[in-house]
Amino acid sequence: MAKSDQLADPAAPTGRLSVVATPIGNLGDLSARAREVLAGCELIAAEDTRHTRALLRHFGIDTPLLSLHQHNERQRIEQLLARLRGGAHVALVSDAGTPAISDPGLPLVRACAQAGVRIQVVPGPCAAIAALSVAGLPTDRFCFEGFLPAAAGARAAVLRRLADERRTLVFYESPHRIAEALGACVAAFGAERPAVLARELTKQFETLYRGSLEQLSQSAQRDADLARGEIVLIIEGAPAGSQERSGAELDRVLGILLPELSLKQAATLAARLTGCRDNEVYRRALQLRQANEMD
Numbered sequence: 001m002a003k004s005d006q007l008a009d010p011a012a013p014t015g016r017l018s019v020v021a022t023p024i025g026n027l028g029d030l031s032a033r034a035r036e037v038l039a040g041c042e043l044i045a046a047e048d049t050r051h052t053r054a055l056l057r058h059f060g061i062d063t064p065l066l067s068l069h070q071h072n073e074r075q076r077i078e079q080l081l082a083r084l085r086g087g088a089h090v091a092l093v094s095d096a097g098t099p100a101i102s103d104p105g106l107p108l109v110r111a112c113a114q115a116g117v118r119i120q121v122v123p124g125p126c127a128a129i130a131a132l133s134v135a136g137l138p139t140d141r142f143c144f145e146g147f148l149p150a151a152a153g154a155r156a157a158v159l160r161r162l163a164d165e166r167r168t169l170v171f172y173e174s175p176h177r178i179a180e181a182l183g184a185c186v187a188a189f190g191a192e193r194p195a196v197l198a199r200e201l202t203k204q205f206e207t208l209y210r211g212s213l214e215q216l217s218q219s220a221q222r223d224a225d226l227a228r229g230e231i232v233l234i235i236e237g238a239p240a241g242s243q244e245r246s247g248a249e250l251d252r253v254l255g256i257l258l259p260e261l262s263l264k265q266a267a268t269l270a271a272r273l274t275g276c277r278d279n280e281v282y283r284r285a286l287q288l289r290q291a292n293e294m295d
């Protein structure tokens with residue numbers, strides 16, 4: 001057990017990393033505690049220093065900044081660890097929202113945890129949670145999927161694998177791809193699945209579009225505004241019984257393919273036709289073939 005915050009190890013680094021959430025649009029959402037930490041720390045590791053400089057200027061904060069983005073994060077870690085070992089208080093921010101959530105930060109947090117550096121959180125905005133809280137779709141269990149792949153084939157494969165997921169699904173999506181992504185969601189989850197598209201949260205043009213996936217997909221074709229700005233897409237989970245239905249569908253497809261093809265060929269094709277996971281299909285194909293051989 002590594003309780004980096006609690007063990008009084010005299011050799012432990014004396015510095016501290018504060019992971020600080022910043023606004024996703026409305027500057028009024030920077031918490032008082034975030035301001036205090038950003039003003040009081042010695043160094044702020046920021047995804048884009050120009051972007052964070054503008055935020056800090058707005059609040060009259062002039063703490064030094066160091067860039068930490070996906071292309072230099074690994075090189076920066078040693079530099080930051082040296083400062084933290086030397087007793088510095090370093091804050092980590094991304095351009096918007098919570099660091100390490102579809103944003104840089106995870107490797108630094110991991111390195112600090114391994115090095116025994118004290119890590120504290122200054123929580124605040126996160127687009128996924130903000131969207132979920134106003135979507136009106138089930139929130140007791142949900143599944144954050146981040147960004148879908150940009151390529152159509154890879155996106156369809158991810159969506160097929162999620163078709164039977166019972167938990168509410170949360171995606172980030174770029175405005176340029178939202179119409180295409182909604183079309184792919186209709187194909188994978190069916191036209192009727194309830195969904196909410198949350199656009200420009202906390203900003204002047206904040207809009208929530210609610211409807212079935214088909215309705216949202218049609219709106220995306222018609223209404224150019226829907227595909228503008230920043231977007232979170234929330235989709236209700238699969239209805240109860242869909243797993244049983246897809247199990248029955250898998251058996252039906254394998255029942256046709258197994259007598260005609262090798263086990264591997266039948267399993268590969270059945271996985272593509274049904275969207276079920278490769279290993280699940282292979283296991284089921286093996287069971288069905290063995291059962292058949294015993295008859």
Ligand code: SAM
Pocket residue numbers: 024025094096097098099100101102103125126127128171172173174198199200201202203230231232
């Ligand atoms: N770390 C951030 C967070 O905690 O939400 C997410 C960063 S990710 C690079 C940016 C994506 O978050 C956008 O493409 C969009 O999908 C979503 N997003 C960020 N701000 C948003 C907003 N104001 N309204 C809707 N979605 C937003």
